[in-house]
Amino acid sequence: MDRLSNNPDYELLEEDIGTEDEAVYVASQWRLIWWKFRRHRLAVASGIVLLIIYTLAIFCEFISPYDPTARNVMLTHAPPQRLRFVDSEGNFSLRPFVYGYKREIDPNTLRRTYSIDTSQKYPIYFLHRGTPYKFWGVWETDLHLFGVQDGYVHLLGTDRLGRDMLSRILYGARISTSIGLVGVALSFVLGVIIGGFSGYFGGWFDSIVQRLIEILRSIPTIPLWMGLSAALPPHWPQVRVYFGITIILSLIGWTQLARVVRSRFLSLRDEDFVTAARLCGASRFRIVVRHMVPSFLSYIIASITLAIPSMILGETSLSFLGLGLQAPAISWGVLLQEAQNVRTIALSPWLLLPGVMVFITVLAFNFFGDGLRDAADPYAR
Amino acid sequence: MLNYILRQTLMMIPTLIVISIIAFAIIQLPPGDFLSTYVSQLTASGADVDDATIQALNRRYGLDQPIYVQYIKWVTGMLRGDFGQSFEWNRPVNTLIWSRLGLTVLVSSVTMIVTWLIAFPIGVYSATHQYSIGDYLATFFAFVGVAIPNFMLALVLMWIAFSVFGQSVGGLFSPEFIDAPWSWARVWDMLKRLWIPVLVIGTAGTAGLIRTLRANLLDELGKPYVVTARAKGVSERRLLFKYPLRVALIPFVSTVGWMLPQLISGETITAVVLNLPTTGPLLLRALQSQDMYLAGSFIMMLSALTVLGTLISDIILALVDPTIRYE
Numbered sequence: 001m002d003r004l005s006n007n008p009d010y011e012l013l014e015e016d017i018g019t020e021d022e023a024v025y026v027a028s029q030w031r032l033i034w035w036k037f038r039r040h041r042l043a044v045a046s047g048i049v050l051l052i053i054y055t056l057a058i059f060c061e062f063i064s065p066y067d068p069t070a071r072n073v074m075l076t077h078a079p080p081q082r083l084r085f086v087d088s089e090g091n092f093s094l095r096p097f098v099y100g101y102k103r104e105i106d107p108n109t110l111r112r113t114y115s116i117d118t119s120q121k122y123p124i125y126f127l128h129r130g131t132p133y134k135f136w137g138v139w140e141t142d143l144h145l146f147g148v149q150d151g152y153v154h155l156l157g158t159d160r161l162g163r164d165m166l167s168r169i170l171y172g173a174r175i176s177t178s179i180g181l182v183g184v185a186l187s188f189v190l191g192v193i194i195g196g197f198s199g200y201f202g203g204w205f206d207s208i209v210q211r212l213i214e215i216l217r218s219i220p221t222i223p224l225w226m227g228l229s230a231a232l233p234p235h236w237p238q239v240r241v242y243f244g245i246t247i248i249l250s251l252i253g254w255t256q257l258a259r260v261v262r263s264r265f266l267s268l269r270d271e272d273f274v275t276a277a278r279l280c281g282a283s284r285f286r287i288v289v290r291h292m293v294p295s296f297l298s299y300i301i302a303s304i305t306l307a308i309p310s311m312i313l314g315e316t317s318l319s320f321l322g323l324g325l326q327a328p329a330i331s332w333g334v335l336l337q338e339a340q341n342v343r344t345i346a347l348s349p350w351l352l353l354p355g356v357m358v359f360i361t362v363l364a365f366n367f368f369g370d371g372l373r374d375a376a377d378p379y380a381r
Numbered sequence: 382m383l384n385y386i387l388r389q390t391l392m393m394i395p396t397l398i399v400i401s402i403i404a405f406a407i408i409q410l411p412p413g414d415f416l417s418t419y420v421s422q423l424t425a426s427g428a429d430v431d432d433a434t435i436q437a438l439n440r441r442y443g444l445d446q447p448i449y450v451q452y453i454k455w456v457t458g459m460l461r462g463d464f465g466q467s468f469e470w471n472r473p474v475n476t477l478i479w480s481r482l483g484l485t486v487l488v489s490s491v492t493m494i495v496t497w498l499i500a501f502p503i504g505v506y507s508a509t510h511q512y513s514i515g516d517y518l519a520t521f522f523a524f525v526g527v528a529i530p531n532f533m534l535a536l537v538l539m540w541i542a543f544s545v546f547g548q549s550v551g552g553l554f555s556p557e558f559i560d561a562p563w564s565w566a567r568v569w570d571m572l573k574r575l576w577i578p579v580l581v582i583g584t585a586g587t588a589g590l591i592r593t594l595r596a597n598l599l600d601e602l603g604k605p606y607v608v609t610a611r612a613k614g615v616s617e618r619r620l621l622f623k624y625p626l627r628v629a630l631i632p633f634v635s636t637v638g639w640m641l642p643q644l645i646s647g648e649t650i651t652a653v654v655l656n657l658p659t660t661g662p663l664l665l666r667a668l669q670s671q672d673m674y675l676a677g678s679f680i681m682m683l684s685a686l687t688v689l690g691t692l693i694s695d696i697i698l699a700l701v702d703p704t705i706r707y708e
Contacts, residue, residue, distance in 0.1 A: 215399045218638070218691055219684045220645035223664060224403070227680050230668035231410030313530050317650050320532055321665055336532075340654070342539045349540065355533040363528035 033298055036375035043371020046364040053361055057173040061133050063145045064167035065153055068330055070131065072152060072162035075101065077348045078114050080157040080165075088118040097123040098153050111347075122151035157350040159338055168330055169354055175331040177361060179246055179315045180308040186250040188304055191257025198258065199265025200288070206262075213255040221252050225314060229323045238329045245324050249314045253307055260303045264296035298376040305369035309362040316358050332358050382699065389695050393688055400684045401459075405452050408677035459681070465674030469667065474678045477663065482682055484553065485652075485659040489644045491575060492583045496640070497633060500587045504594030508629075509621065511599065519591055526588030531647045535581045535654040542577075553578070553657050578655055582647040586640050593632045601625035631702050637694035641687045649683075 027035070038044060056063055072078075081098040100120025104113050128147035134140050147153065156165040198209040228248045232241055268274055277287050318324030319333025320340075327334060335354040339345050345352060420435060446454075455465065464474035507519040552559070553574055558567045601607070602625050610620050652661030660679050667676040 211395070212399075215396045218396065218642060218687050219400060219403065219680075220642045220649065220687055222646040222649045223660075223680050223683050224407075226649070226664065226668055227404075227407035227676060228410070230671075230676070231407065309528070316530055317532060321650065321653060323665075323668065339536060342536070342543045345536060345540045346544045352533070352536065352540075355530065355536070359529050359533065362530075363524060366524055366528055 029294070029298075033375045037371055040371035040374060042367050043374075046367035046371070049360065049364040050368060053173060053357075053364070054177060056170055057177050060167075060170040060174050061135050062143065064164070064170040065128075065130065065144055065147045066164040066167045067131050067133065068163060068167045068171040069328075070163065072154075072158060072164075074103065074162070075114075075152065075154065075158050076160055076162040077112065078154055078158045078162070079348070080350050081154055083124075083155065087121065093123075095123050095125075097121050098148070098151075098155075100151055120151060122148040122153060124148055124153060156353055157348065159335075159351065165335075165350060165353060168335055169332070169357060171330045172332045172335050172354055173357065175242065175325065175329065176312060176315060176333065176358070179242065179249070179331070180311040180365075182243075183246045183249045183253060183311040183315075184304050184308050186246060187253035187257055187307060188300075190250065190254035192261050192300070194254065195258030195261030196265060196288075199262035199269075209258070209262075213258060216252060216255050221314070222317060224252070225249070225318055226321065226323050229318050234326075238325070241325055241329070245315060245318065249311050253311060256307060257300070257303055260299060261296075264299055265292065268292050268295060298372070302369055302373040302376045305365060305372055308369075309365045312358065312362055312365075316355075385699055386696055389692055393692055396688055397685060400688070401456055401681060402452070404677045404681035404684070405455055407680060408455075408673040409448070411671050411673060459678075464678040467667070467672050467675040469670045469672040469675070474675050477675060478660070478678055478682060481658065481660045481663055482679075482686070484657070485645065485648055485661075485683070486686065488553075488575070488578055488582070488652075488657070488659060489641070489648050492579045492586070492644055492648070493637070493640065495579050496583045496586045496590060499583070500590035500594060501633075504591045505598065505621075505626065507591060507595040508598035508602065516595075519595075523588035523591050526584040529584065531581055531585070531651050532654045534584060535577075535651050538577055538581065539655070552655070553659075559658075578648070578651055578657060581651045581655070582644060585647065586643060589640075590633070590636065593636060594629055597632055598625060598629040601628050631698070634694055634698045634701055637697075638691045641690040641694075645683050645687055 078101055081101075083096050083098060085094070085096055086092050087097070098121075099116045099118055100122060101114040102117040104115065105111070106113065124146050125148065126146050128144050128149075129142045130144045130147040132140060132142040154164050154166065156169065159165060159168070194209055198206045225248055228251070229245060232244045236244070274287060274291060277291050282290070315324055315331060316333035316336065319331050320336045322337060325331050325334050327337075332354040336352075339351040339355070458465065462475055464478065466472075467474050467477055470477060503519050507516045510516050553571055554561075554567065555570050555574070558570045561567050602621075604625075607620060607625060610623075611617075615623070648659060649661040649664060651657070652659045653665050656662060660683060664676060664679045667673070667679065
């Protein structure tokens with residue numbers, strides 16, 4: 001066999017005898033999972049959507065045209081500007097542009113109304129040098145993906161203080177989407193350790209853990225989260241509140257993962273290949289790490305993916321209620337605090353856009369996780 | 382059977398003890414002790430607080446004693462119906478929570494029934510017409526229902542009602558009925574407004590239940606006894622309703638256990654947005670003003686209700702499902 005694989009003609013040889021079945025027989029577990037996952041079109045598309053969202057979150061300083069705290073006091077609650085290629089006289093330009101707004105204040109109601117002013121035309125420049133910032137807090141630069149020379153561009157409108165919604169949503173993505181990952185990582189560590197011990201040793205430890213999980217799961221999460229996060233001291237710095245919230249969310253999150261790990265341990269403990277390994281004299285540690293973990297890792301990954309949305313929803317709900325992250329911090333939930341009043345929403349519906357982002361992200365995670373779960377066991381029919 | 386019910390009921394006790402410890406921890410968590418906050422509030426409002434009052438309050442809540450004594454005092458007080466004092470409202474907590482808890486139970490139960498009524502036909506259709514357009518629609522709706530945050534759905538519905546129909550849909554009663562005593566007119570008025578919170582809170586649960594029913598029914602329909610029955614010429618309708626549906630219906634009862642916490646949870650946040658006279662808004666205010674006895678009692682009672690609901694569902698499950706062993 002070794003002689004054969006050194007032979008440069010081997011690949012040709014394989015092609016000769018190899019049918020499609022052959023490829024399936026020799027493919028590794030992960031390759032089979034990938035093949036199975038690929039067939040789930042919606043899951044693949046959702047994976048791409050998630051990739052885009054996380055890319056936006058990682059490079060939010062560069063992609064957002066403005067500083068998220070910069071105020072444009074002349075443009076409060078301005079509606080989104082439309083990106084245009086054709087101007088009012090019908091001239092086409094390859095460079096996109098936006099029209100400025102003419103602001104009028106109703107003398108009776110003092111309500112501001114904005115109308116499009118075709119005399120103010122602001123062409124959009126790419127890789128534009130705008131307000132300086134520190135990329136990832138390290139490199140100082142003023143390069144933005146796009147921007148305007150003079151005038152303003154607010155593609156998703158502005159909020160109550162005239163801050164650019166697009167920039168705020170992008171910065172919010174960083175906190176809102178990472179809190180899911182950090183929270184799941186915490187839950188994962190707790191869940192694997194507790195669930196693993198519980199499944200491996202069984203006995204009284206297992207019954208206590210199972211009982212505890214049942215109790216924790218019978219408490220309504222939002223009231224519990226509200227109670228715990230209200231106890232976070234108000235003077236804490238943002239970073240600490242962030243981790244505090246993450247820990248609170250993981251307090252419930254680990255239970256589900258622990259259950260998955262435990263049930264997998266239990267079902268694998270008596271499998272033939274585990275018995276075989278034990279009879280061959282493999283140590284307990286080796287059996288767990290070398291034989292058991294790889295065979296249920298795909299399940300764990302699928303459950304982790306399905307656990308992230310509830311973390312994101314939890315953070316958003318808490319921040320929306322004013323019990324999670326607080327105002328100088330920017331997360332989708334914090335942004336939605338502005339949209340609590342139905343009159344405000346009726347006048348400026350674009351304030352709900354962070355909620356749309358939450359919806360898209362959670363939906364994508366659910367589809368993606370669903371596809372992973374189906375693909376997790378590639379040997380099933 | 383009686384044994385089983387008795388044992389399940391006894392099993393509630395340790396659960397409730399753990400929950401009460403968690404609720405007590407939440408009461409104790411905010412920095413500073415609440416009595417000093419209370420006293421400073423009273424002095425700020427110009428009231429004269431003498432040492433005797435402080436002493437009395439100290440004794441009442443056992444604040445001068447170690448923490449476990451305080452816990453025991455709180456729990457035993459609760460068993461006697463004394464939930465402590467709400468400092469924001471300056472009233473005993475138990476005068477504040479019962480009507481709100483009652484409405485929470487009402488809204489949650491109606492939601493659960495509506496969830497069942499909607500999920501049942503859709504789930505059955507979805508399973509019997511697998512991969513049809515209707516099935517895909519139901520699946521899509523299920524995913525969307527899970528992904529949309531409760532408060533977001535409430536906001537959008539309020540916005541639509543406000544901008545299209547020009548009416549505000551918040552609250553559970555029309556203005557003229559808010560403080561009115563219970564009457565048929567008031568019940569009718571409430572029912573007319575109930576559908577929005579029920580819709581908002583029920584979406585996620587309905588979606589989950591559709592998926593569960595569909596998966597279970599598909600499993601059941603693939604079993605050999607169904608094939609046998611079909612081969613013997615049993616009509617499709619009879620085939621479906623005779624056994625597979627009964628078996629697939631079990632999760633409707635067994636999922637109550639996880640649906641209840643979800644419902645109460647969703648009810649809390651939806652009530653804040655829609656400004657319902659249920660526990661949500663009051664709990665939020667209590668937490669914001671650190672009125673901890675009120676907040677802790679709410680968390681305790683909401684959890685206790687969930688545990689009670691789960692117990693009931695366990696008993697019903699034992700009655701419905703003959704495969705459950707009582708040992």
